[in-house]
Amino acid sequence: MRVERLELKNFRNYAYQSIEFGDSINILYGENAQGKTNVLEALYITATGKSQRTSNYQEMVRTGCEGFEISLRAVSGERISQVDIRYSREKGKYAEVNGIRRDRISDILGTLNMIFFSPETLDIVKGSPQQRRKFLDILLCQVSKNYLYSLQQYNQLVKNKSLALKKGRNERKYDEIIPIWNANMAKHGGRIAYIRDRTIKRLNQYMKEEIRRISRQREESDLIYRTFTDCINDADEAYYAEKLEIRMREGMNKEKELGQCLYGPHRDDVEILLNGMNSRHYCSQGQQRSLALALVLSELKWIEEIRGDTPVLLLDDVMSELDQSRQEYLMKGLSGIQTIITTTDDHIMGHGLFEKADRYRVISGTVTRMI
Template sequence: MYLSRLTLADFRNYEQLEVSLGPGLFLFHGENAQGKTNLLEAVSMLATGTSFHASSDREVVSWSAPAHVAHLDGMLQRQEGQAQLEITLLDPSPALIPATVGSSSSARSIELPAHAPRKRYKVNGAPKRTVDFIGQMKVVMFAPTDLHLVDGAPEERRKFLDRALCQVRPLYSVALIKYRKLVTQRSALLKRVRENQEDPQMLNYLDEQLVQLANQIIYERVRMVKALNEQANQFQQAISGGREELRIIYHPSFQVDVDWNPLEAPGHYMEQLHAVRKKEIYQGVCLRGPHRDDLEFRVNGVNMLSYGSRGQQRTAALAAKLSELAFMHNTTGDQPILLLDDVFSELDAQRREYLLCQIASYQQVLLTATELEGFPDELARRFRRYRVSNGTLTVSEEY
């Protein structure tokens, strides 16, 4: 699986861009804040439908876009044939652009019909729903923040699972979107019950929906963690010279028994919800569910979050990301496109060399760097290099 062409219009700082790609290693280099990460963000959006570092989709639409619209277009080559992927994003009320001398700035906004979509998808020119678009292309993104997968916030570890599962299990994406909306609704209802504005029995309907959706999410997360553990320890041992063994442990906020079948599990989750209802009403928040799940990384039996050294934590994070690649490849039969956003500057020589050896055989790898040093000569000769400067790409022969 690989992109043969990427076209952007008014996306971030790319007013117009068309670049030919293909199988192999592509290095995009240049100074900070020139558009390197934006390029990888666009590729990632064509796979997942969302930005990996924007709080809102509207942020990716260029402030100067005259039509308030950003457009992404990628030509994908895969085993089942070629596919053209398109996303159109609309920002109806972009932020003010600071006024220049002798001019005035005013808010630019447009009126949209009620419920008009701000984001539209097409595959081979045909409009698609979100669920039918996500996963057409698979990517694995590796950014410096992923090196804090082990010692960071639980939310980041949940995102680690969700990004992969949404691409390989379309129904998981549907369940996750519904679940997040339901948690918001249920939390609001809990607060109203606490203020004696609603009858507690009103929670029963939402509880029934919550446990059904939670069951789907937990089931897929359990399966993915099991698959990760089939690979992660091999990577950990290889990077550590055989000194370390890694195990990834899934900690759902619901008590889960592996002997429960998918049909009976919701009943057990409902019992647990009822047991904490008074506490939930008192606090006004949902205390059980996949939105509170976590992962634990144990090296040689030791919890890396509490007791791991920085080196061990980074090795475990690297092993987890490489396991994610293997999981997606084994699940779909296609190698995902690998996106590496300036991670090599954050790794020591040993881990950098190991990662480079692992990615060298992948069908398509897009990576960014501020410096060209640090790459082995043999591998560097295989790079197709582009210099990125203020939203423009130029072929680079320097090394």
């Protein structure tokens, strides 16, 4: 997939801006607070319906304006996709794909595929389980409508049940409603666990290759899915659903006592091992970053495999966080993938790796192509 053209109206610090992107590497260069990340944010919204930094659309409306508009034209092979997103305080969110209105913003998922990579992604290995779950959810929601649906249902159920558990026994219908919620949680949670397990197994294979490459065959990685039950081979959705229901039934008193939902994929983690050791505690900073890089490149390959098309990679301020050899490793992994990079560093601009890149200068809400 290639992004051809992005148009912004009253989005963040942009009054009006149109940008035509090149097919391979695009560098947005400028000082701090000029609007580089805002461009990536707008691109990302057209693929996921969500901003990577806020859940509040109003925050993205240019100060003093009524609402914003983002239009994007992308191509993959012969297919052209036009995504239009509008928002105003009065009318709320509005999305169109190829001129056809979508009921909800999340319905645009699956039209475009983008991966957002920032210094926070580099911290995924040492970060919290929540960060790793978020990584998986963003990836899976882009490629699976079933996953997205089950995740939305499941999260709502966790919210309702947590509230009821917190309020305690005196809550009306408490004992009747929880088993009903549990049955639904088991159904959706079972599906989530099943899809996560299959995905992690595949990512694991890709990641092993990447780690061998980056460490010159010296190191071996493993991704292990940790959920509410053992991940046996051939397990299907029903297996996970049954296990989850049993866990919740047996642990009901404990959940009531603590006032929390204790079992299910909202507590999952992905263990990342290097040479058999937990990388969160055992690896050097550099090794952790290599693992994060390898994970992102594995994600790229996995999306390519599932969708039969390459995603667009958005790199926000990442290059200057990487040393020379990791920069080279990353760029070598990206041939044939359209990449949009932001940087404040003019050394990056002059780097041999980026000789053929398309360059743009960003100054206070204006993007100009550099010749």
